[in-house]
Amino acid sequence: MKYDITFLTPTLKLSGGNLVMIKYAEYFAQNGYNVCIVAPNDKKQEYFINGVLYKTFKRKIERKIELIFFQLIYLKDFYETIPQTNILMPIFTPLIIHSIYAKIKYKIDKIILLSQDSNQMYWFGWYINMILKFKFLTNKIDKIIVISDPLAKFIQINTNRYPDRVKNGIDDEFFYQNKEKIEKDYILFSGSNKKGLKYFIEAIKIVVKKYPNIKIKIISEEKVHLNHSNIEIYKYIQNRKTLASFYKNALIYVSQSLGDTFGLPPLEAMACGTATILTDTLGSSEYAVNMFNSIVVPMRSPKKTAIAIIELIENTELRLKLEKNGIKTAQNYHWETSFKKMENILFN
Secondary structure, three states: OOEEEEEEOOOOOOOHHHHHHHHHHHHHHHOOOOEEEEEEEOOOOOOOOOOEEEEEEEOOOOHHHHHHOOOHHHHHHHHHHOOOEEEEEEOOHHHHHHHHHHHHHHOOOEEEEEEOOOOOOOOOHHHHHHHHOOHHHHOOOOEEEEOOHHHHHHHHHHHOOOOEEOOOOEOHHHOOOOOOOOOOOEEEEEOOHHHOHHHHHHHHHHHHHHOOOOEEEEEOOOOOOOOOOOEEEEOOOOOHHHHHHHHHOOOEEEOOOOOOOOOHHHHHHHHOOOEEEEEOOOOHHHOOOEOOOEEEEOOOOHHHHHHHHHHHHHOHHHHHHHHHHHHHHHOOOEHHHHHHHHHHHHHO
């Protein structure tokens, strides 16, 4: 079988980048396209999509070391696992190397990079920047698709190419429905240390000195070191309706991301009608306007985050303003719009 589209991902674990891939893979499979996902075989595969083939190979070593060695240790494994396909879509910039090798071997029609990373990304940003500046690599890609306007500017500066823009969407479950009064009574955070968990913890330590009874909910796979009587810890919540209820019942949602190219969780919180605090990342500038639909704080600034949390606890007028404008902002991002645009770029 020759597949219509094959996605390449560096991991099968559920992450922000993979969530976007999953949405497109599911849409294309449901609409009659033959879809494949190629990745190293992680110990725990956290999602499954009906109608999509998974082709995996054995991961040899820990992923961080892979990046240090420029992914070359998986070059042969990756391209030998890739099936015959019309479109090969890596969702992680370093995988364009593997895609180019596969294109030569299998005579693949198109390589289309779904760009979701930048030089601002946590510990591998320098590597992303370096690859993009190698024109002999990026010139072999047929198209580059980006998920936000700020990322489009970053790609253009580094590659001298004008990417197509297909912005991320929000699941219908997240959009605010004014059907019942919700008792918002806790501060919510979701994410790992890569998403600034430790900075959120430091901010909360400041907040509880003034509000010792404030409720905190944290969604994270990490160990949380916070001695507070009103804290609840949850592992990753895969069910989107359940996650939406967490957002909708939060008084404040706090993001402390250390580098996003879009940042879906803060926008999802806005869609749910929750006042949002988020860091000044490349991706957040796509939709966040300070003191209009959110409070934007610098990265790695727990003191300023704490000040923002206290401001929203005490200033009901500001909090309601952010809720109202956040809902309006989120209305501009629907997956159905993204699906149609992506399909048109890829297959028309």
